[in-house]
Amino acid sequence: MQRTTAFLAIPAATFLPGLIQRATELELAVSDTPRGKSVNMFYGTLEVIDTGPSTTVELTSADGAQLVSLRETLSWHLDQAGLNHCVTWAKMRVGANPANMALGRVARVLDISPNFRRIRLAGDYTRFLNGGLHFRLLIGPEGADWPTADDTGGTVWPGGVEAWHRPAYTVRDICPEGRWIDFDLFRHEGGRAHDWSGTLSPGQEVGLTGPGGTGLSEAPWIGLFGDETALPAVIRMIRGAPEGTVGEAVILVPTEADIQRVACPPGITLRWALRERGDTLIDAFRAARVPDGPRYVYFASEKAEAAAAREHGAALGLKRGELHALAYWTAD
Numbered sequence: 001m002q003r004t005t006a007f008l009a010i011p012a013a014t015f016l017p018g019l020i021q022r023a024t025e026l027e028l029a030v031s032d033t034p035r036g037k038s039v040n041m042f043y044g045t046l047e048v049i050d051t052g053p054s055t056t057v058e059l060t061s062a063d064g065a066q067l068v069s070l071r072e073t074l075s076w077h078l079d080q081a082g083l084n085h086c087v088t089w090a091k092m093r094v095g096a097n098p099a100n101m102a103l104g105r106v107a108r109v110l111d112i113s114p115n116f117r118r119i120r121l122a123g124d125y126t127r128f129l130n131g132g133l134h135f136r137l138l139i140g141p142e143g144a145d146w147p148t149a150d151d152t153g154g155t156v157w158p159g160g161v162e163a164w165h166r167p168a169y170t171v172r173d174i175c176p177e178g179r180w181i182d183f184d185l186f187r188h189e190g191g192r193a194h195d196w197s198g199t200l201s202p203g204q205e206v207g208l209t210g211p212g213g214t215g216l217s218e219a220p221w222i223g224l225f226g227d228e229t230a231l232p233a234v235i236r237m238i239r240g241a242p243e244g245t246v247g248e249a250v251i252l253v254p255t256e257a258d259i260q261r262v263a264c265p266p267g268i269t270l271r272w273a274l275r276e277r278g279d280t281l282i283d284a285f286r287a288a289r290v291p292d293g294p295r296y297v298y299f300a301s302e303k304a305e306a307a308a309a310r311e312h313g314a315a316l317g318l319k320r321g322e323l324h325a326l327a328y329w330t331a332d
């Protein structure tokens, strides 16, 4: 376990209700402790201890990488409330780079189909063997050094955090010893990550942070719907489904030539939808036969389509925890 402490020069009442509301929306547990409130977040636990005019928040995570992500979660929340200037972090012994950052090197870049580029990074990715499926690429301003950790474990971004492009990607494959990862980059118009990937050469250093996001949700029946950006996530979920799981998966790709070979367990059928044929992901979800019993639907696509999926899920009577409809990207 790794711990750190935030000291806030404000009463707990100024931010705790908002934090609890957010945790409740995300279906995360909130409980009373002898000292205050404990709020579970994806990356660990925040114990909020009301000390009168000020507040102490104790952060506990399974490892140093998750602790940095938990710290960023609290900072994000305080930032939303305009309270980030009220926080002082305890000093802690840390490495040169942020604990949630991994530095690797480009092993190969392959255009695997008309619209997908597969990138293999070699390095120490052992912590990606378990937990979240996703990471953030670190694309910095021209000539910038990698982010470093300050003496409280916080991240120092050369040029300021806003100068960094940090798009989310999914680990498509990982070596069983965690020595390399592959990710599939969808080559869309105007993509900064796509332009960046065109400049990569073998041996070049690449930084990322993670793992992040949730792991795999389990249910006897699963429905998985993903567009190009969620193709790796859907494939990981198919692969990670426990034995005996049944269900259906639909992946939307631009052309027939973008279809990938995927081994599916016996109970799960995978269908490919094609943009060139006029298929849409929301139509695929609407056409799916979602059973009444225990079920889980994962839908990841463009923001407006994810909103339409939430509406359809509500019409089907899917309850909290039975549907995750996520915006993987936003159209302009």
Ligand SMILES: Cc1cc2nc3c(=O)[nH]c(=O)nc-3n(C[C@H](O)[C@H](O)[C@H](O)COP(=O)(O)OP(=O)(O)OC[C@H]3O[C@@H](n4cnc5c(N)ncnc54)[C@H](O)[C@@H]3O)c2cc1C
Pocket: 134, 165, 167, 168, 169, 170, 171, 183, 184, 185, 186, 187, 188, 189, 190, 191, 192, 193, 194, 213, 228, 229, 230, 232, 233, 327, 328, 329, 330, 331, 332
């Ligand atoms: C949890 C998670 C996991 C993800 N995993 C993957 C993954 O494994 N592979 C992958 O390719 N993507 C993945 N994405 C999506 C990816 O993060 C976004 O597409 C991101 O915007 C890409 O950054 P960019 O630099 O290419 O484009 P940006 O510079 O962010 O955007 C430039 C322009 O491209 C447009 N744009 C962005 N995405 C798309 C798109 N898919 N189609 C058309 N136009 C687009 C934007 O609207 C904008 O106009 C994931 C997203 C999330 C949230």
